[in-house]
Amino acid sequence: MSNWVILFGIGILGIIAGLMALFNPFGASLVVTAIAGWSFLILGILQIFEGLRAQGWSGKMWSILMGVIAVFLGVNLLGEPLKGMLVLTTLVGIMFLASGLFKLIIGLRIENPQLKWAVMFSGIISAFLGFMVLSNLPQSAATMLGVLLAVELLSNGVSMIALALARKDGAMTDA
Template sequence: MAVVVHREKLRNSWVWMAVLAIISLVGGVLALLNPFAATLAATLMAGWVFSLLGAVQIIQSFRMQGWGGFIWSMLFGVLTLVVGLSLIFDPLAGMVSLTLLVAVLFIATGAVKIMYSFSLRSVSGWGWILFSGIVSLALGVMILADFPFSASSILGILLGVELISNGVLFLFIALGLRRL
């Protein structure tokens, strides 16, 4: 009975996966239409996320002041906040560091997708997941190969390709779940 309920939940989740596919595909096309704006937007968004995380960490540090790790927690929060503010107030310089970070992220996610695809060999469309992982890995290597000269535009282009690749991945997962 539990297997049937679990399988039914998976089958019904295909719509959400299809929505993720559409969002990712649209975002990828928009990023390719204006790669500099996509790079700038990614840098600013990362800056705001780091700033928010840093502020929350600082507040949390004061809430646990008697704790032995107060200083380390506070230091982590301050450093995270400083990174975020530097990306917000100097996004052009931040593009270079974010480009390096994204290159590492693409390489890591590519490796994970490749391993994930091998675990799904019994599922229809697993080869597309493998392809998506290879694309992610290649994008990370491409960023590092031309680093830092094209950081202002290549990140937006590669982000667009990555989003499209993820959209295709989500689409094939959605179709596979629908067939369950």
């Protein structure tokens, strides 16, 4: 089986997973929350073990403290997934808003008119998305993470299929 077929299959799976997330955004939001919870839990445990092995009291203390905080976050996300969805959605909204404001500030400093308006337009979109998410809490928490996951899976699926077809046609070789 050639490399392009594998990429094409991954792309199809990405699109299928994206559509499933889009058709059930609440379930996908729960999955995102569970993944975040398990990630914090596992990384926190690893951080604690690394802290126990660290040299010097200061490095040991900070590493263990950060690990304990991560474990605490992971356990809370897994134990209270609905509250976790609310917290994660709030963070996503704040991130979009901050990203949008940052892009607007940067856009004002760019001299090239085409680039300036592209960056500023992107900033307006990001800030608007952040405002939409934050102004619709807690209702947006039930679906926002799932919709974002769906969009990410769909866009990755489409790009994998495009990459696979480019490799099939010989327009792109393995690097």
